[in-house]
Amino acid sequence: MNKVIFFTVSLFFVGVFFAVGVCSVGAVSLVEDSWSSKASMSQARSGLGVVAVEGKIYAIGGTTNGRSDKVVGTVEVYDPVSDTWTTLASMPTPRSHFAIAVYQNKIYCIGGCVGVTVDQWGLHSSVVTSDVVEVYDTTTNTWKRGIARPPYSAIYTQALVVDGQIFVRLAGSRLFMFDPLTGVWTEKAPMPASPQSGWGNGPRPVEFVVDNKLVVTGEFYLGPNLYGPKVLVYDPVFDVWSEETTGPMIACDGVALVTSGVYAPQRVYFLGRAPGSTFGEWLSNQAYGFADNSWLLGEDMPNPRLDFGAAIVDDVLYIVGGRGYNLFVPSASNQVYAPFGYRTVPVIGVVSPLDDVVYSVSDVCLEFVVDRPVGLLYYCVDGGANVTIGGNTTLPDLSDGVHSVTVFAEDKSGNVGVSETVVFSVVSEPDILLSVSVVVVLCVVSVLVVTVLLLFLRRRRSVKSLSMG
Numbered sequence: 001m002n003k004v005i006f007f008t009v010s011l012f013f014v015g016v017f018f019a020v021g022v023c024s025v026g027a028v029s030l031v032e033d034s035w036s037s038k039a040s041m042s043q044a045r046s047g048l049g050v051v052a053v054e055g056k057i058y059a060i061g062g063t064t065n066g067r068s069d070k071v072v073g074t075v076e077v078y079d080p081v082s083d084t085w086t087t088l089a090s091m092p093t094p095r096s097h098f099a100i101a102v103y104q105n106k107i108y109c110i111g112g113c114v115g116v117t118v119d120q121w122g123l124h125s126s127v128v129t130s131d132v133v134e135v136y137d138t139t140t141n142t143w144k145r146g147i148a149r150p151p152y153s154a155i156y157t158q159a160l161v162v163d164g165q166i167f168v169r170l171a172g173s174r175l176f177m178f179d180p181l182t183g184v185w186t187e188k189a190p191m192p193a194s195p196q197s198g199w200g201n202g203p204r205p206v207e208f209v210v211d212n213k214l215v216v217t218g219e220f221y222l223g224p225n226l227y228g229p230k231v232l233v234y235d236p237v238f239d240v241w242s243e244e245t246t247g248p249m250i251a252c253d254g255v256a257l258v259t260s261g262v263y264a265p266q267r268v269y270f271l272g273r274a275p276g277s278t279f280g281e282w283l284s285n286q287a288y289g290f291a292d293n294s295w296l297l298g299e300d301m302p303n304p305r306l307d308f309g310a311a312i313v314d315d316v317l318y319i320v321g322g323r324g325y326n327l328f329v330p331s332a333s334n335q336v337y338a339p340f341g342y343r344t345v346p347v348i349g350v351v352s353p354l355d356d357v358v359y360s361v362s363d364v365c366l367e368f369v370v371d372r373p374v375g376l377l378y379y380c381v382d383g384g385a386n387v388t389i390g391g392n393t394t395l396p397d398l399s400d401g402v403h404s405v406t407v408f409a410e411d412k413s414g415n416v417g418v419s420e421t422v423v424f425s426v427v428s429e430p431d432i433l434l435s436v437s438v439v440v441v442l443c444v445v446s447v448l449v450v451t452v453l454l455l456f457l458r459r460r461r462s463v464k465s466l467s468m469g
Contacts, residue, residue, distance in 0.1 A: 030316065030338035032264070035302050037335055038318075039083045043074050044332035046323040047096030047113070050309025053105055053138045055080065055412075057311050058088075059320050060109060060136070063096040066307075066328025068113045068127045071096045075136070078320075078334065080313055081412060089141050093132050097307075101159035101166045103180045107136040108147075110168055110178075111154025129153035148183045150176055158207040160214055162236050167214055169207065175214075175234065189239045193220035193230055208256040210268070212236070215256075254284065255310045255319075262372050263315035264342040266290045271301060271310065271319065271337075287340060296340055305331060314372075315339060346409040346417030347371040353395075353405065353424040360429050362399070367392045368407050368419065376410040398426045 030036060041059055048062030057078040064070045073091035078084070091109060098112025110133050119125040131154065133147035152170040160167045166178040173191040178184070195205040195218045205218030214234040219227040231244040254272010259265065267287045285298035301319065308322025308331075317337040323330050351367040353359065366379060366389075378386045381395060382403055395405060403426060407419040 030336065030342060030344065032338050032342040033298050033340050035299055035335055035337050037302075037333065038080075039078070039085060040332040040334055041076050041078075041085055041321065042087060042332070043072070043076070044330040045072065045074065045096075045321045046305075046307035046330040048307075048309045048321050049098055049100035049109060050311050050318075050320050051100055051102050051107055052311040052313050052318075053102055053107065055313055056138075057313065057318055057320065058107060058136075058138070059309060060100065060107065061091050061095050061098065061112070062321060062330070063113075064330060066323045066330050067116070068096060069116045071112075071114060078318075080316070080318075089136075089143060091136070092134055092143050092145055093130065095130060095132075097155050098130075099154045099157050099159035099168050101161050103161055103164060103166065105138050106180070107138065108159065108166060108178075108180070109134050109136070110150065110159055110166075111157075111170075113155055127155070129155045148178075148185060150178070150185050151187070156204050160207060160209050162209055162212050162214070165236065167234075167236070169205075169216070177236075188236075189234070189241055191216065191232055191234075192241050192243060193232065195220050196227055206254070206256050206270075208258060208268070210258060217256075255308075257310055257312055257317050259312065259315040259339050261315075264339040267296075267339065269298070269317060269337075269339060271317070272304075272306075285337070298337070298340065301337075302335060303331070303333060315342060343371075344415050346374055346411055346415065348407050348409050348417050348419035350405075350407055350419050350422050353422055355422050355424065358425045358427055359398075360427060362397055362426060362428060364395045364398060364424070364426070365392070366395050366405065366407070370409045370417070372411065374409040374417075375412045377408070379405055379407045381405050400426050400428050 043064065045059070045062030045064060046066050047068075049060045051058055057080070059076045059078070061071065061073055064072055071094045073094040075088040075090055076085045077088055079086070093114065095109075095112035095114045099110040101108045101110075111129065111131055113127045114130045115128040117125050117128060131149040131152065133149055135144045135147055136142075137144065150168065150170055152174070154168055154170055157169050164180065166180065167188070168176055168178065169191070170176055173194040175188045175190060177186045177188050179186070195216070205216050207214060207216045209215070214236070216232045216234070218230070220230040222228045233242050233244060234240070235242070254270060257269045257271065259267050259269065267289050270286045270288075272284060284301040284304055287296045287298055288294070289296065305322035305324055309320045311318050311320070317339065319335045319337070321331055321333070347370070349369045351369065352365045370377075376388070377391065378388045380386050381398075386408070402423065404421050404423045406421045409417045
């Protein structure tokens with residue numbers, strides 16, 4: 001089993017509702033393994049759906065009292081660059097605890113809780129679930145209704161995207177795939193075990209994607225009144241589930257977010273409530289490393305909570321909304337975590353020219369690599385003016401002598417990376433054609449001089465002979 005999947009043997013993770021979005025744009029100036037607070041939403045909510053699209057974070061729906069009788073359709077978008085929220089067109093069907101996914105800049109909201117029933121004493125007796133599917137277009141700020149509904153209502157579950165297909169676990173252990181292009185739902189192989197329902201504050205499975213495979217961890221039914229930890233992995237290519245062997249257990253309530261390896265090393269971050277059966281303490285931030293199969297304990301969440309949304313932009317983790325463990329008061333907070341090894345500054349490696357190399361041409365190739373997408377590139381030769389470029393280029397018309405070049409890369413947040421300064425030399429070879437011409441001219445001149453001299457000497461000799469005769 002490769003390391004991408006092997007990490008699941010080391011952790012048992014049971015979680016609350018959450019939504020995860022992944023995207024890549026400009027970086028945020030943060031210090032690794034640290035939390036900071038950003039601008040809060042305008043409306044406090046828990047049980048909301050959160051995803052990232054084109055570098056911005058969308059917070060959709062939820063409940064305003066921590067329960068299911070005050071559901072809303074509010075939509076707000078957060079811009080990490082300006083640290084501001086903007087209110088957008090509301091979701092047509094107010095709801096909470098729904099599955100959410102992104103495909104081609106469209107946000108799919110599936111199922112959820114739309115209200116509660118009330119008994120004769122005026123108490124909440126049960127939640128009202130829905131199977132409605134609505135799609136938000138981030139480019140036009142519009143909603144589309146009438147999308148094909150799944151066979152069952154969806155609540156307290158996640159929607160995961162693999163190869164353009166949306167996978168949603170429904171009715172406990174049944175897995176369904178939705179094709180956004182055809183609008184067709186297809187049932188796939190069911191999970192080999194049934195998870196706990198996760199109603200109320202009960203444990204709910206956490207689902208995420210690694211190596212184009214679905215990973216579901218949680219407590220699963222083992223027998224009458226008996227549940228135990230399992231790690232299940234689904235391969236969409238072969239439509240098969242496999243069960244991985246579990247290792248040391250840490251029962252958790254929270255989310256799983258995967259960094260990409262661009263701005264920070266690739267890891268799975270588990271955020272939430274973790275009774276420390278392994279580490280002997282309550283943990284809320286644990287990270288698994290793919291490269292060395294290792295675990296790190298990160299700085300705990302500053303405000304532990306449930307029912308929050310989560311997303312990633314440029315490997316920065318955003319935790320939005322939610323409520324306290326024992327409280328039903330929702331939060332509008334927006335907390336940001338910079339993962340281990342997070343780099344705010346682009347890293348540049350110059351491939352050409354090379355240090356201490358002599359070039360025999362006046363036009364030298366400038367080639368380099370940058371570790372992430374950037375918005376602006378430029379270079380400086382011999383301490384002169386900056387020259388903006390679009391990528392690899394040529395340093396033209398360099399004079400003979402020693403030169404230096406430095407490359408700069410600026411991301412969309414204004415973070416500037418600077419390469420090492422490369423020092424090299426240019427020594428132009430003499431022009432062969434010119435040299436040949438000069439030699440020819442010299443030869444011709446020499447021949448002419450010798451011819452004239454010979455003629456002069458011959459004439460002089462002739463004159464002398466006549467005078468003696």
